[in-house]
Amino acid sequence: MELSPNKPQQVTCPRLPIAVYREVAAHLRQVQGVNASVILRSVEHDPTAKFDYYQSQASALQIDCDSDLTEQEQQQVNNILDYYAQVYTPWQMK
Numbered sequence: 001m002e003l004s005p006n007k008p009q010q011v012t013c014p015r016l017p018i019a020v021y022r023e024v025a026a027h028l029r030q031v032q033g034v035n036a037s038v039i040l041r042s043v044e045h046d047p048t049a050k051f052d053y054y055q056s057q058a059s060a061l062q063i064d065c066d067s068d069l070t071e072q073e074q075q076q077v078n079n080i081l082d083y084y085a086q087v088y089t090p091w092q093m094k
Contacts, residue, residue, distance in 0.1 A: 001081050001091055003074075005067040010039065010060040010094035011081070021058040024084050031076045033066035060094045 003009050013021075021038045028036035041059040065077065085091050 001078060001085075001093075003063055003065050003077060005065045005069055008062055008064045010062050011091040012060040012094045013084070013089055013091050016058070016088055018057040020084070020088065021061055024080065025061060027080045028061075028063060028077060031073050031080075033069045033073055034077060035064040037062050 001011070018038065018040075025036040025038055028034050038058050039060045039062055041057055063077075065074075069077075081091055
């Protein structure tokens with residue numbers, strides 16, 4: 001997955017637990033020049049609704065890459081995203 005530098009991008013993985021989104025964001029932030037944050041799903045509380053374990057509490061992962069990201073750093077970002085795509089389901093651009 002190619003990310004554009006200096007343009008925040010959002011990726012999503014349906015049904016991915018919020019804990020895994022946070023784990024991916026933490027791994028991405030270890031790459032110099034990359035900032036990642038979890039965007040939470042805004043849901044109004046419905047006391048009659050049943051909890052759905054497979055419905056993620058996160059709506060997306062926002063990734064910001066500096067324009068001077070080296071090829072090696074870009075490859076690290078791709079490797080991290082590819083790993084989680086293989087373990088769970090492929091990422092989708094939002």
